[in-house]
Amino acid sequence: MWKELKNPLISFKEKLIKVLLEEKITEKKFEEIFDEVEIKLYSAGVSYGTCKELRECLKRKIVDLKVPRGKREKAVFNIMREELLRILQTPEIDLPSEVGKKGGKPYVIIFVGFNGVGKSLSVAKTAKYLKEKGFRVLIAAADTFRAAGIEQMCKYAEAVKVQVVKQRRGSDSAAVIYDAIERARTKRFDVVCADTAGRAHSNENLLEELKKVVRVNNPDLKVLVIDGLAGNDAEVQCKFFDEAIQVDCAVITKIDATDKGGVILTVANTLKKPILFLGCGQGYMDFIRYEPEKIIEEII
Numbered sequence: 001m002w003k004e005l006k007n008p009l010i011s012f013k014e015k016l017i018k019v020l021l022e023e024k025i026t027e028k029k030f031e032e033i034f035d036e037v038e039i040k041l042y043s044a045g046v047s048y049g050t051c052k053e054l055r056e057c058l059k060r061k062i063v064d065l066k067v068p069r070g071k072r073e074k075a076v077f078n079i080m081r082e083e084l085l086r087i088l089q090t091p092e093i094d095l096p097s098e099v100g101k102k103g104g105k106p107y108v109i110i111f112v113g114f115n116g117v118g119k120s121l122s123v124a125k126t127a128k129y130l131k132e133k134g135f136r137v138l139i140a141a142a143d144t145f146r147a148a149g150i151e152q153m154c155k156y157a158e159a160v161k162v163q164v165v166k167q168r169r170g171s172d173s174a175a176v177i178y179d180a181i182e183r184a185r186t187k188r189f190d191v192v193c194a195d196t197a198g199r200a201h202s203n204e205n206l207l208e209e210l211k212k213v214v215r216v217n218n219p220d221l222k223v224l225v226i227d228g229l230a231g232n233d234a235e236v237q238c239k240f241f242d243e244a245i246q247v248d249c250a251v252i253t254k255i256d257a258t259d260k261g262g263v264i265l266t267v268a269n270t271l272k273k274p275i276l277f278l279g280c281g282q283g284y285m286d287f288i289r290y291e292p293e294k295i296i297e298e299i300i
């Protein structure tokens with residue numbers, strides 16, 4: 001899952017330790033070693049901005065580092081651990097407790113993101129999870145744009161045994177979600193999980209539509225879904241959606257389908273917002289909690 005991230009980081013660590021055995025690490029030496037690693041980090045999906053930040057904070061701690069013989073390995077490891085953790089550590093969110101706080105009023109979650117990133121499946125995973133926590137969950141099939149968007153959401157909803165609110169294809173996605181919230185209010189549902197249409201940088205209309213969805217429905221949680229295979233583009237996607245609608249948290253999908261893993265660093269560092277879960281498969285239970293310490297254990 002993390003191979004392409006792990007290999008360069010391990011090799012970086014080993015190179016530093018090797019130099020440290022002979023002499024102090026000068027700034028020039030540090031830059032030289034980091035340059036080699038950086039290219040590989042890019043291709044593992046760590047964005048330019050995130051690499052730069054990592055370089056600067058590691059540099060500050062490692063250049064001229066003085067440690068007694070025998071403690072060097074541990075010292076380098078600790079510094080890397082600390083700095084990676086600083087990047088990966090984001091505020092936490094406890095979804096069931098947030099839903100509980102609404103005290104009977106429906107808690108509204110919308111999922112946004114580019115096409116094909118895994119929004120609809122993430123809606124179903126979240127709905128199933130919350131249902132199993134004892135909440136009454138309703139799904140809004142509000143991807144009214146894509147052909148078969150509604151049918152797909154209905155199929156997922158049926159599979160996780162959650163009721164769904166839908167309208168005709170091409171109808172107003174804000175209105176579908178509005179309807180679902182009304183239904184949730186009158187029928188005493190605790191949560192509405194709303195799908196939306198995917199969009200791209202160039203999709204002005206869809207972006208306006210998304211802003212309207214937010215304006216009209218004032219959701220409690222706006223979840224940005226990012227594909228774990230997105231590579232460096234993850235940074236652009238984070239900024240694009242955060243500027244448009246101020247997202248509250250992220251989901252990173254398909255981490256089972258890649259060795260890159262760097263997208264996680266990029267998203268954590270760019271958004272600095274909670275990561276709700278990591279999607280790790282096409283089944284409705286295929287997601288894991290986001291645990292930065294565990295990830296660091298894997299990568300260094």
Ligand SMILES: Nc1nc2c(ncn2[C@@H]2O[C@H](COP(=O)(O)OP(=O)(O)O)[C@@H](O)[C@H]2O)c(=O)[nH]1
Binds near residue numbers: 121198256280
């Ligand atoms: N392997 C894997 N596939 C996923 C994951 N999440 C979504 N997918 C697949 O990615 C494709 C697109 O997902 P979908 O939910 O339709 O994306 P949407 O266009 O953003 O709604 C589907 O084939 C999903 O089964 C995941 O965590 N792992």
Ligand SMILES: [Mg+2]
Binds near residue numbers: 119120121149195
């Ligand atoms: Mg979809």
